[in-house]
Amino acid sequence: MTGIPEHNFAGRCALVLHRSEDAIRRVVERCERLGVHATGRLRELDATDVEAAHVVIFDIDSGHDAALPWTPGDAPVPSIGLVGSESPGRLGWALGQNVDAFLPLSALGNLFSALVIAHATFARRSAMARERAEIARQRAGRLDVIRAVIALMADGRDEALALKQLRTMAMIGQTTLEDAARALLSARTGRREEGR
Amino acid sequence: MAYRLGLIFSTTGSYAALGRSALAGALGAIEQTRRAGGIGIEPVIRDPGGDPALYEAQTAELLDAGVRNIIGAITSWSRKDMIPVLERKGGLLWYPCPYEGFECNDHVVYLGAAPNHHVVPAIDWIAAQGMSRAYLVGSNYVWGWETLRLARERLQAHGIEVAGERFVPLGSTEHGHVIDEIRAACPDCVVNSLIGPSSVSFVRGLGARDPDRRGRPGHLVSFNQTEADLDELGPYADGLLSAGGFFAEDASPELRAVARTHAPNGRVSAFLATAHAAVELFAAAVARAGTDTPHAVFRATCDAPVATALGDIRIDPVMRHAALAPRLALAGEGRFHVIDRAAAPVAADPYLSHQTVPHIDRPPALRIVT
Numbered sequence: 001m002t003g004i005p006e007h008n009f010a011g012r013c014a015l016v017l018h019r020s021e022d023a024i025r026r027v028v029e030r031c032e033r034l035g036v037h038a039t040g041r042l043r044e045l046d047a048t049d050v051e052a053a054h055v056v057i058f059d060i061d062s063g064h065d066a067a068l069p070w071t072p073g074d075a076p077v078p079s080i081g082l083v084g085s086e087s088p089g090r091l092g093w094a095l096g097q098n099v100d101a102f103l104p105l106s107a108l109g110n111l112f113s114a115l116v117i118a119h120a121t122f123a124r125r126s127a128m129a130r131e132r133a134e135i136a137r138q139r140a141g142r143l144d145v146i147r148a149v150i151a152l153m154a155d156g157r158d159e160a161l162a163l164k165q166l167r168t169m170a171m172i173g174q175t176t177l178e179d180a181a182r183a184l185l186s187a188r189t190g191r192r193e194e195g196r
Numbered sequence: 197m198a199y200r201l202g203l204i205f206s207t208t209g210s211y212a213a214l215g216r217s218a219l220a221g222a223l224g225a226i227e228q229t230r231r232a233g234g235i236g237i238e239p240v241i242r243d244p245g246g247d248p249a250l251y252e253a254q255t256a257e258l259l260d261a262g263v264r265n266i267i268g269a270i271t272s273w274s275r276k277d278m279i280p281v282l283e284r285k286g287g288l289l290w291y292p293c294p295y296e297g298f299e300c301n302d303h304v305v306y307l308g309a310a311p312n313h314h315v316v317p318a319i320d321w322i323a324a325q326g327m328s329r330a331y332l333v334g335s336n337y338v339w340g341w342e343t344l345r346l347a348r349e350r351l352q353a354h355g356i357e358v359a360g361e362r363f364v365p366l367g368s369t370e371h372g373h374v375i376d377e378i379r380a381a382c383p384d385c386v387v388n389s390l391i392g393p394s395s396v397s398f399v400r401g402l403g404a405r406d407p408d409r410r411g412r413p414g415h416l417v418s419f420n421q422t423e424a425d426l427d428e429l430g431p432y433a434d435g436l437l438s439a440g441g442f443f444a445e446d447a448s449p450e451l452r453a454v455a456r457t458h459a460p461n462g463r464v465s466a467f468l469a470t471a472h473a474a475v476e477l478f479a480a481a482v483a484r485a486g487t488d489t490p491h492a493v494f495r496a497t498c499d500a501p502v503a504t505a506l507g508d509i510r511i512d513p514v515m516r517h518a519a520l521a522p523r524l525a526l527a528g529e530g531r532f533h534v535i536d537r538a539a540a541p542v543a544a545d546p547y548l549s550h551q552t553v554p555h556i557d558r559p560p561a562l563r564i565v566t
Contacts, residue, residue, distance in 0.1 A: 004345070007547075008548070008549060009549070010549045010550060029514045033512075033514050033515050033547075033549070034547055034549045035549035035550055036549075107302070109299075109300040109301050109302050109516075112298065112300070112547050
């Protein structure tokens with residue numbers, strides 16, 4: 001990443017999950033100094049709370065999947081793991097949750113860094129997930145592309161010319177090759193049905 | 197019983213004037229505390245000579261010798277070198293200098309002006325004067341990078357064009373090309389975040405080559421220029437706008453006496469006043485806590501405001517910064533004249549989380565095109 005990352009979080013809402021009221025108080029007061037309105041929870045987060053939050057901050061020492069209302073590793077907002085003990089098992093659980101940033105409880109003065117890193121990591125992770133979904137969608141459309149090329153070849157073109165025509169159709173329609181292929185096949189199927 | 201207090205200031209080297217001013221304030225306050233019947237304080241003085249590596253070594257030496265509280269560091273570089281040692285050995289640094297913000301360490305008490313005390317009011321003043329073009333120049337390290345980044349963002353938020361931005365190596369006094377560029381760009385103001393000899397040679401060089409500038413208030417802007425080294429700029433400082441938590445004009449007779457007795461140049465500055473206040477805060481906290489253990493001292497210093505050379509100072513127990521009343525001052529005839537001062541102390545906002553850009557009615561930025 002280059003340039004200045006997102007770094008002003010004033011007006012955002014944070015959810016803080018920790019078994020200790022004192023730890024929650026310390027995190028909440030730090031958040032407030034950064035303009036972030038934070039709310040504490042002692043046992044678990046519920047989905048409605050998370051929907052209204054912009055960032056979640058949770059204890060790694062006592063964290064478990066059932067306390068978090070999302071598919072493990074798929075938090076809907078940036079997440080920060082509070083590190084108490086540094087046992088590999090606990091860190092492993094946090095890594096499995098795809099925690100975006102880590103903040104030692106002994107260094108809460110670095111909350112700002114954790115917020116910046118969590119937001120940047122979450123944005124990058126979300127962009128990668130979108131890219132992966134797009135690649136999967138393209139892969140799923142490969143067979144349609146082949147079918148569309150074969151359909152166009154039936155009009156007397158060779159395969160290179162048929163593919164070129166399909167690309168032109170996608171460009172004119174401002175759509176992907178796969179969507180153009182699906183549209184072509186659907187139109188031809190419709191015409192065949194009308195002709196019966 | 198005397199409590200030992202480390203004083204680590206570079207009183208030799210490239211920014212010695214600032215270190216000497218701060219040391220003078222601290223020594224004056226120790227003497228005043230003793231005369232007033234307060235706690236006994238034994239100063240343990242070290243001079244890193246402006247060498248960044250020595251700050252770390254001298255901090256370790258003092259903490260190993262049983263010193264638990266240190267007033268010192270001038271540059272952010274030196275502070276950041278001291279912090280890991282303070283963390284390892286459990287010491288507390290009382291930092292008396294303006295800095296660029298974006299830090300909140302559990303082993304530091306930040307007493308100098310934060311960016312909402314200097315960058316924000318200075319740039320807002322520039323905007324209110326109707327200036328439309330600015331040029332930024334700074335030393336190539338964290339103070340220069342961050343203060344100019346904040347200045348650039350706020351200038352642009354006000355619709356002021358940034359005509360150029362240059363960073364020069366620390367200690368460099370070769371500014372010919374920067375001054376050429378400034379003269380070609382004709383900015384209304386130059387924001388100067390150079391430090392030490394770089395700043396002195398730049399201000400003198402710019403003033404000598406472009407003498408008409410000096411008649412325009414605010415043609416030069418600084419976020420850390422004080423009386424400690426104002427004399428070095430000579431008449432070239434005339435019209436310079438500085439922002440900070442304190443200027444000599446607000447000094448009490450007692451503080452002026454401290455400067456006359458202890459400061460080599462005999463002048464009050466923000467460095468002198470803030471280091472003085474640091475000792476007053478330390479003394480009050482130790483008296484309240486009955487110990488100089490950093491944790492207890494810090495808690496005690498946050499309990500209630502303390503009357504100091506800077507006025508009543510309150511420390512935020514979470515962010516560990518002092519609330520200060522920001523002031524703007526224009527240099528003229530070798531001194532600063534305060535032109536604006538906040539009515540009450542303003543909490544430090546080191547991450548600029550609570551700032552909005554005020555709307556200032558400005559004339560349209562029209563230029564004659566030939």
